Amino acid sequence: MSTPLDFSYETRPVRVVFRPGGAVSATPGEAARLGLRRLLVVCGSRGEAIARLVADALGDACVGLHAGARMHVPVEVVGRAVEVARAAGADGCVAVGGGSAIGLGKAIALRTGLPLMAVPSTYSGSEMTPVWGLTEHGVKRTGRDPVVQPRSVVYDAELTLALPVPLSVTSGVNALAHAAEALYAPDASPLVSLMAEEGVQAMAGALPLVAAAPDSLEARSRALYGAWLCGACLGATTMGLHHKLCHVLGGTFGLPHAETHTVVLPYVLAYNASAAPDAITALSRALDTHDVPRALRELAGGLGAPRSLAELGLKEPDLTVATAQTVADSYANPREITANGVLGLLTAAYEGWEPRSDA
Secondary structure, three states, X not given: OOOOOOOOOOOOOOEEEEOOOHHHHOHHHHHHHOOOOOEEEEEEHHHHHHHHHHHHHHHHHEEEEXXXXXXXXXXXXXXXXXXXXXXXXXXXXXXXXXXXXXXXHHHHHHHHOXXXXXXXXXXXXXXXXXXXXXXXXXXXXXXXXXXXXXXXEEEOHHHHOOOOHHHHHHHHHHHHHHHHHHHOOOOOOHHHHHHHHHHHHHHHHHHHHHHHOOOOHHHHHHHHHHHHHHHHHHHHOOOOHHHHHHHHHHHHHOOOHHHHHHHHHHHHHHHHHHHOHHHHHHHHHHHOOOOHHHHHHHHHHHOOOOOOOOOOOOOOOHHHHHHHHHHOOOOOOOOOOOHHHHHHHHXXXXXXXXXXXXX
16 A cells, blocks of 8 residues: 655745746846846856846846856855945846856845846756855855745756857756755655656756757757756755765865766765665656666766766865765765765765665
């Protein structure tokens, strides 16, 4: 006899506009709907050209463009951005770009309470969550606060056409990680599980198409759709071992965000497989495979993504430090987190060994 349903699900107020060309055609209208008339556009240095298009589209409603976003959201970068927002008299922010830009927008919202809009140009999924992150003294802290949830998100697949294939692949697997962890989160629900499986299927199907034809708007749209669903899953559930590991590796050792997620995910899924059979079953359906960790590793590696933490610059002595930081705090995970288990996982990911579910 099946177990009776027992779950909670909470939606957060966010409006999504999914439209090619929407960065220019939809963002001004979304700002007007929110009553925002003095917007600061924030981005990273590499995304400044795209952000300028959004700023120009906003016209008089834009009071400045700040291109200071950096990976892992260092606190000193946030302090400078907050000063710029206050000096401009901004009544809101528009974050244009990937996870770093949206992370900076969230940090500004956290410090000032200003409403945030997001125009993502990668598949990070951060725009769909109330999760913020800050890095200080080599340690990345994360938390949840409704104030950082973007009020409006404009998905424009045209913005992702220029995203290089290697970054498209790792950014896409980063999104897959959000859905994978949502499937075994303690606060998972049937609706989240449906979104997670659909998001994984959409992204896994889109990435080979993006790699084969980077200028295909159809393939890019499919990947962005998957990223939206995967990000929404992360926004509705609690993060586990995978995200904790990636925050440690990024915040303490400066490893690139999306690439780290891509390398680590198969090993975490192998570690958790025996304790999360329903999640593995759902992922098996979405990926059409009997070996989820291996299929994910081959999907990413076959499209040119890195296969080991050593390739990303981690050093062997760092494994012990990373293990200690990871086990120092308690957090939800389907399998018990032990120092030996984490060190074994990290060692396998460092060497790039075949992920084994019985490890």
